[in-house]
Amino acid sequence: MVAIPAVTRDPMTRNRTAVWLLGVAVVMTVLQYSGVLPAWLHRIPDAMIPPFAIWLDAFFNFVKDDLGLLKFTRFLTAGLENVLDTSGNIFYGKRRWPNLGPIPWTAIAAVAAVIGYYLGGWRLALLAGGTFVWTALIGQWKIAMETMSVVVVAAPLAFVIGLSLGIAAWKYTWVDKAMKPVLSVLQTLPFFTYLLPAVIFFKVGPTAGAVATTIYAIPPMILMTTLGLQKVSPEVVEAGKMSGCSKFQMLRHVYIPSARTEILVGVNQVIMLCLAMVVLTAFIGMPGLGAKLLAMMGSFKLGRSFEIGVTIVLLAVTLDRMSKAWVVKQPEHFEKGTSWVNRHKTLVLAVAVFIGFILLAQVLPIASEIGRGQDFSKGKELDNLIKGFLAIDLVQSITYGIRYFLNVWILNPFRDFMLSIPIPAMIMVVVAFSVWLGGKREGVIAAIFFGLVALSGWWDRSMITLYSVLAAVSIAMLIGIPIGILAARSDRWSRRVLLACDTAQTFPSFIYLIPAIMLFGITATAVVGSILIFAMVPLTRYTIEGLRTVPPEMTEAADMAGATRMQKLVNVELPLALPTMAVGFNQAIMFAFFMVIIAAFIGTQDLGQELQRTLAGTDLGKNFVLGICVSLMALTFDLVIMKWAADKKKALGLP
Amino acid sequence: MKKMTTALTAGVLTLAPLAVMAQDSSDPIVIPIHNWSSQIVMSNVVGQILEGAGNNVEYVTTDSQAVYESVRTGDVTMELEVWEGAFGASFRAAMEKGGIVDVGDHNAVTREDWWYPMWTKDACPGLPDWEALNACAAVFATPETGGKGRYLDGPVDWLKHGQERVAALDMDFTVINAGSAAALWAEIGAAEADKKPIVVFNWTPNFAEAVWPGEFVEFPAWEEGCDKDPAVGPNPDALYDCGNPATGYLKKAAWDGMEAKWPAAYATLEAISFTNPQIAEMAKLVDIDEMEPEEAAEVWLEANPDVWGSWVN
Numbered sequence: 001m002v003a004i005p006a007v008t009r010d011p012m013t014r015n016r017t018a019v020w021l022l023g024v025a026v027v028m029t030v031l032q033y034s035g036v037l038p039a040w041l042h043r044i045p046d047a048m049i050p051p052f053a054i055w056l057d058a059f060f061n062f063v064k065d066d067l068g069l070l071k072f073t074r075f076l077t078a079g080l081e082n083v084l085d086t087s088g089n090i091f092y093g094k095r096r097w098p099n100l101g102p103i104p105w106t107a108i109a110a111v112a113a114v115i116g117y118y119l120g121g122w123r124l125a126l127l128a129g130g131t132f133v134w135t136a137l138i139g140q141w142k143i144a145m146e147t148m149s150v151v152v153v154a155a156p157l158a159f160v161i162g163l164s165l166g167i168a169a170w171k172y173t174w175v176d177k178a179m180k181p182v183l184s185v186l187q188t189l190p191f192f193t194y195l196l197p198a199v200i201f202f203k204v205g206p207t208a209g210a211v212a213t214t215i216y217a218i219p220p221m222i223l224m225t226t227l228g229l230q231k232v233s234p235e236v237v238e239a240g241k242m243s244g245c246s247k248f249q250m251l252r253h254v255y256i257p258s259a260r261t262e263i264l265v266g267v268n269q270v271i272m273l274c275l276a277m278v279v280l281t282a283f284i285g286m287p288g289l290g291a292k293l294l295a296m297m298g299s300f301k302l303g304r305s306f307e308i309g310v311t312i313v314l315l316a317v318t319l320d321r322m323s324k325a326w327v328v329k330q331p332e333h334f335e336k337g338t339s340w341v342n343r344h345k346t347l348v349l350a351v352a353v354f355i356g357f358i359l360l361a362q363v364l365p366i367a368s369e370i371g372r373g374q375d376f377s378k379g380k381e382l383d384n385l386i387k388g389f390l391a392i393d394l395v396q397s398i399t400y401g402i403r404y405f406l407n408v409w410i411l412n413p414f415r416d417f418m419l420s421i422p423i424p425a426m427i428m429v430v431v432a433f434s435v436w437l438g439g440k441r442e443g444v445i446a447a448i449f450f451g452l453v454a455l456s457g458w459w460d461r462s463m464i465t466l467y468s469v470l471a472a473v474s475i476a477m478l479i480g481i482p483i484g485i486l487a488a489r490s491d492r493w494s495r496r497v498l499l500a501c502d503t504a505q506t507f508p509s510f511i512y513l514i515p516a517i518m519l520f521g522i523t524a525t526a527v528v529g530s531i532l533i534f535a536m537v538p539l540t541r542y543t544i545e546g547l548r549t550v551p552p553e554m555t556e557a558a559d560m561a562g563a564t565r566m567q568k569l570v571n572v573e574l575p576l577a578l579p580t581m582a583v584g585f586n587q588a589i590m591f592a593f594f595m596v597i598i599a600a601f602i603g604t605q606d607l608g609q610e611l612q613r614t615l616a617g618t619d620l621g622k623n624f625v626l627g628i629c630v631s632l633m634a635l636t637f638d639l640v641i642m643k644w645a646a647d648k649k650k651a652l653g654l655p
Numbered sequence: 656m657k658k659m660t661t662a663l664t665a666g667v668l669t670l671a672p673l674a675v676m677a678q679d680s681s682d683p684i685v686i687p688i689h690n691w692s693s694q695i696v697m698s699n700v701v702g703q704i705l706e707g708a709g710n711n712v713e714y715v716t717t718d719s720q721a722v723y724e725s726v727r728t729g730d731v732t733m734e735l736e737v738w739e740g741a742f743g744a745s746f747r748a749a750m751e752k753g754g755i756v757d758v759g760d761h762n763a764v765t766r767e768d769w770w771y772p773m774w775t776k777d778a779c780p781g782l783p784d785w786e787a788l789n790a791c792a793a794v795f796a797t798p799e800t801g802g803k804g805r806y807l808d809g810p811v812d813w814l815k816h817g818q819e820r821v822a823a824l825d826m827d828f829t830v831i832n833a834g835s836a837a838a839l840w841a842e843i844g845a846a847e848a849d850k851k852p853i854v855v856f857n858w859t860p861n862f863a864e865a866v867w868p869g870e871f872v873e874f875p876a877w878e879e880g881c882d883k884d885p886a887v888g889p890n891p892d893a894l895y896d897c898g899n900p901a902t903g904y905l906k907k908a909a910w911d912g913m914e915a916k917w918p919a920a921y922a923t924l925e926a927i928s929f930t931n932p933q934i935a936e937m938a939k940l941v942d943i944d945e946m947e948p949e950e951a952a953e954v955w956l957e958a959n960p961d962v963w964g965s966w967v968n
Contacts, residue, residue, distance in 0.1 A: 095683075095711065199721065203725075204715060204717045204722075204731065205715040205717075205730075282716075284718070285688075285715055285716035285717045285718070286716075287715075287716060294834075295837070297834070298833075298834040298835030298836075298837050298838050299837025300838065301837075372947075372950070380945070391848070400798070403798045404798040406798075407798040407799050407801075408798055412799075521845075522833065522834060522838050522841070523797070523798075523799050524799040524831075525798075525799065600811070601810075601834045602834055603831045603832045603833065603834065609811055612812065613811045613812060613814065615721065615812060616719070616720035616721050616811070616812035616813075616814055617720060617721060617724075618721070618724055
């Protein structure tokens with residue numbers, strides 16, 4: 001009986017605190033509008049902003065030159081460069097050791113098909129083989145292989161490092177504790193923040209791209225490894241101990257095989273992230289699909305962008321489906337005495353087709369390489385088609401109408417309003433929101449995080465970033481949630497839309513810029529548009545999942561009480577689905593923070609633009625400060641929403 | 656006897672460069688590629704010339720400002736287009752730190768600044784004066800910029816200081832950065848259909864002047880120190896309150912280890928000099944004729960053997 005008032009009292013005081021903070025914030029903003037608020041309360045005077053960037057620069061320079069980190073990383077660079085040169089030679093014929101490549105496209109396509117067949121039968125064989133055939137026929141073989149040659153180096157590297165760190169975190173609690181906050185920051189840090197240090201420490205070009213990609217792909221591998229190892233059942237461990245395994249044997253033969261599924265899910269995530277990021281490293285000069293896409297999109301050649309987009313999507317879907325099939329596929333066991341050839345049918349077949357096509361390529365040049373002018377690309381024609389479509393008066397007036405309405409009535413006033421709020425008032429609003437949803441601890445963290453953003457001296461740009469995120473996610477909710485609700489009504493549509501969402505989530509983020517640029521050109525509206533599409537996917541997906549997992553007893557009870565469909569939805573299903581939907585909302589916000597920074601290249605006025613500008617110099621300090629600003633804002637949302645979802649789930653008794 | 660010595664000496668002297676040439680390292684010469692066409696094609700042209708002379712060449716796409724740091728450390732071997740207005744500051748900074756050498760000028764005069772196609776004058780007759788431009792800022796407004804005019808600047812990494820100039824001269828413009836040079840051409844092309852007034856960043860030598868006749872906006876004339884000393888220029892409290900130099904240089908730069916490592920290639924680099932029309936022609940091959948850069952380079956080399964023949968020796 002004592003526990004109940006305690007639980008109910010807490011939210012009451014929380015709400016009161018939140019209302020108080022909000023009240024003060026409103027009063028301050030009103031004072032600002034009536035012009036009586038002193039300027040130093042509206043914006044922190046420049047003189048009071050600590051020069052974080054200069055301090056950080058001094059620190060980085062000390063580590064880089066005085067401690068000799070640069071020498072060490074340049075030493076690593078040399079090794080990595082050799083590996084990349086080798087894979088570059090094999091995949092696209094870079095003139096380096098071992099001077100064997102490039103492998104004929106037919107051979108790679110055939111081997112991919114064989115592996116696809118082994119993992120998932122004919123359908124996967126068709127997908128894998130087809131992807132590579134498409135890439136070759138459309139005339140993008142070389143750039144696709146430039147991209148793949150880095151993925152095949154970065155992904156295994158990220159896997160090995162992630163697995164080792166994951167094992168260390170599982171073995172020693174202090175490692176886990178020390179790593180958790182670092183991982184959270186790493187996962188919210190904008191990708192541009194990875195790029196500049198990579199260039200400085202690992203040389204401009206593919207090496208820097210590979211390093212940035214690898215580092216970005218490590219965190220999920222660590223998390224999945226730890227998760228998998230923690231779930232290994234005590235019985236299995238006992239059995240291992242009874243058979244007298246040594247420590248290493250325990251790890252190698254007991255723990256890792258038992259955690260196989262989680263580790264392979266980690267592998268899947270590593271591969272997908274590597275592909276997505278390697279495309280983005282085009283910003284620091286990585287050649288390949290990303291560089292071409294960037295160039296084509298920048299010059300508004302949408303047909304050619306579209307073709308490259310299709311190739312990237314096909315590669316992503318193929319890699320995703322193959323690695324997922326690997327997760328599901330159980331290891332095969334053979335009768336004793338099965339011959340080597342029978343046990344390794346796939347390997348033998350793969351080697352046979354590989355050699356076969358290499359031999360074929362010697363006599364038939366087209367099987368080795370599709371030359372300039374031999375491809376089936378219709379890029380130029382598509383360019384003109386899309387240009388023609390966009391030039392139709394009706395289309396133009398519609399897109400212009402949307403642009404005008406969105407900007408003049410919604411986006412610009414919203415932005416100007418956010419910028420007009422005094423800093424303390426804005427912090428109070430965020431804290432009020434955190435206290436109300438999360439609790440006291442979340443409130444304090446929010447205050448510290450946003451306080452740091454204010455002290456960074458990039459407040460206005462941070463607010464523009466935040467405004468883009470909030471505006472785009474709000475619009476995405478208006479579209480994504482109704483789609484989810486409609487789809488959740490029937491099994492069939494749920495499955496279809498979930499499949500679409502799943503597939504869309506494997507697309508590298510860069511792809512989402514294409515449709516936005518197609519419709520709105522190179523404008524701020526296109527930025528919001530691309531974030532909107534990207535953020536809609538998790539919103540729809542978790543709405544469906546939330547609604548589909550509402551316990552049937554609950555809906556039956558509502559039916560018996562004679563609720564209409566609408567009443568049932570609003571009063572029973574949505575409240576129960578809300579914690580799951582909150583997870584989707586959180587993901588949407590994280591995606592939006594990621595996207596808004598990349599969209600800088602369309603021309604934004606926010607932190608992303610400044611970050612992109614740092615890529616042109618050696619200002620590590622500034623680069624880092626900007627990245628942390630994004631990270632702090634994203635982390636605040638992440639903390640508060642996830643806390644709320646967890647609390648709510650507990651209160652509702654949901655799993 | 657004496658004659659013979661002279662002959663021998665002469666022989667040795669003429670052969671000496673050949674002997675040095677044979678010493679060019681087989682390591683790849685790394686040529687940086689940036690995001691505007693003339694530079695990309697010129698890099699490919701020079702790359703193919705050097706490859707023809709037996710050098711091993713590789714291209715790497717880099718940022719056009721950060722490249723000077725890479726040249727300094729030797730990660731990149733040379734830079735073929737150092738524009739005074741755009742990269743003078745980065746180049747001078749790198750020179751001060753050391754590791755980079757000035758390999759001479761192209762026979763070209765460069766200028767880069769705010770620019771408009773001729774039809775814009777119909778909507779804003781006071782041009783090219785910048786104050787007249789500012790007076791008709793509303794003509795350049797878009798839904799995104801609200802009441803202010805839109806000025807489409809070059810990509811952010813070109814560090815054009817458009818933003819600073821708008822602030823320093825208190826102009827009614829919003830600066831939007833294009834994603835790439837090609838985005839600028841796409842915008843001008845789109846504006847051409849309806850003869851919409853537009854003001855964008857542009858430069859010469861460039862193919863654009865042949866396709867869309869236009870003029871640069873006349874800002875307060877460039878004075879030395881305008882980017883360093885607030886007192887210089889009309890606004891006593893701000894930097895960047897004047898236009899860019901109207902007759903800027905176009906230089907070549909190289910890593911200071913290049914001469915020792917690839918002496919013959921270095922000699923070629925010293926001899927190389929492109930003119931305004933040649934540079935515009937190279938950009939046109941890509942931007943208008945839609946060739947791939949390496950293809951454009953082949954075409955250009957084939958069409959102009961007399962230009963580049965003398966550079967290789």
